[in-house]
Amino acid sequence: MIEALLFASSDPLSLEELTLRVPDETDVLGLLEELQRTYAPRGVNLVRVAGKWCFRTAEDLSYLMHRNVEEQRKLSRAALETLAIIAYHQPVTRAEIEEIRGVSTSKGTLDVLLETTWIRMRGRRRTPGRPVTYGTTEQFLIHFGLESVKDLPGLEELKGAGLLDSAVPASFMVPTPNDDNDLSEDEDPLEEGSLFDDDAEEPAGA
Structure with missing residues (x-):
């Protein structure tokens, strides 16, 4: 049965x-x-x-x-980088994504990822401007065949797949992902009616 x-x-x-x-x-x-x-x-x-x-x-x-299999919309390099950062660093804000990438990230890139249903708006960071925080979804896990984000590849696996230089500095660390649905201590819930309000300013860029 x-x-x-x-x-x-x-x-x-x-x-x-x-x-x-x-x-x-x-x-x-x-x-x-x-x-x-x-x-x-x-x-x-x-x-x-x-x-x-x-x-x-x-x-x-x-x-x-x-x-x-129906061909899905191909993600840009900027979108793939952003998705990876969200997966490994969640909960993360747009400004934090930009700091990690080293370049600005357009709201359009986040909108594309939201359309895939692989990421979601989690809450708002308790910092000036109260920026939106992002995290992955259950659909992200299902699409990539993961039981949890803790199953994402670690440092040695990324090296073995050729996605990281084998000569990365000894101090280089791959963060341990965490997709806990509960808001963290520095997050507030999204207010009703502000679900699609992102950061006040949208920097130009990728």
């Missing part, structure tokens, strides 16, 4: 959602783990993303599905 529920759902299902749809006393987690082992050598795998469960094409066969 759990197998059928997962195949029939267009979205990943949480343990709680599955538990509500099966008879009482069902060992849902045990059945999920058994299904995961059963499907491990097959072309479709049972995986856990964003703390939820779903079936996905096995990674070694995903290229076969390329023609059937």
